[in-house]
Amino acid sequence: MISKDLTLNADNELIISNGDFAIEQTDDQNIEAILIAEKGQFYEFPLLGYGITRRLYGSFNRLKERKDIRESLRRDNYDIITLEVTNDFEVFVDANKTK
Numbered sequence: 001m002i003s004k005d006l007t008l009n010a011d012n013e014l015i016i017s018n019g020d021f022a023i024e025q026t027d028d029q030n031i032e033a034i035l036i037a038e039k040g041q042f043y044e045f046p047l048l049g050y051g052i053t054r055r056l057y058g059s060f061n062r063l064k065e066r067k068d069i070r071e072s073l074r075r076d077n078y079d080i081i082t083l084e085v086t087n088d089f090e091v092f093v094d095a096n097k098t099k
Contacts (some may be wrong), residue, residue, distance in 0.1 A: 003025065003026050003027050003030060003097050004023055004024065004025055004026065005023065005026040005029075005030070006021050006022070006023060006026075007021075007022040007023065007024045007026060007029065008029055027078075027095070027096070027097060030076065030097075031073065031078065031093055031095060034048060034049060034050060034072055034073060034076055035050045035052045035069065035072070035091060035093075036050075036051075036052055036053065037049035037050070037051070038051040038054065039051065045075065045076070047075060048072065048075045048076055049072060050068060050069055050072040052089075052091070055089075056089060060089065062085050062087070065085050065089075066083055066085050069083060069085070069091065069093070070083060073093070073095055076097075077097055077098045077099040078095040078096065078097055078098070079095060079096050079097075079098045080093065080094070080095045081094040081095060081096065082094040083095075
């Protein structure tokens with residue numbers, strides 16, 4: 001299932017088109033928000049979030065990071081097709097929303 005929601009630009013500001021909020025496919029935008037957000041930043045879902053910024057400066061275990069990313073995305077009903085975390089901490093995700 002493809003998620004459609006309010007669309008944000010690269011600066012995380014709402015996109016306004018023809019005087020109204022732009023509504024488009026937002027799965028990539030939602031996955032990025034989950035990876036950036038710390039747990040507790042989504043008030044309605046306090047366990048949702050991965051906190052990639054904080055993890056960039058800590059110890060790095062690629063298998064643990066893959067597990068934590070997978071768990072974070074599953075909390076928002078994403079079915080992960082492929083997930084790759086490189087040694088340079090680049091994250092590549094292909095996932096579909098199940099609900």
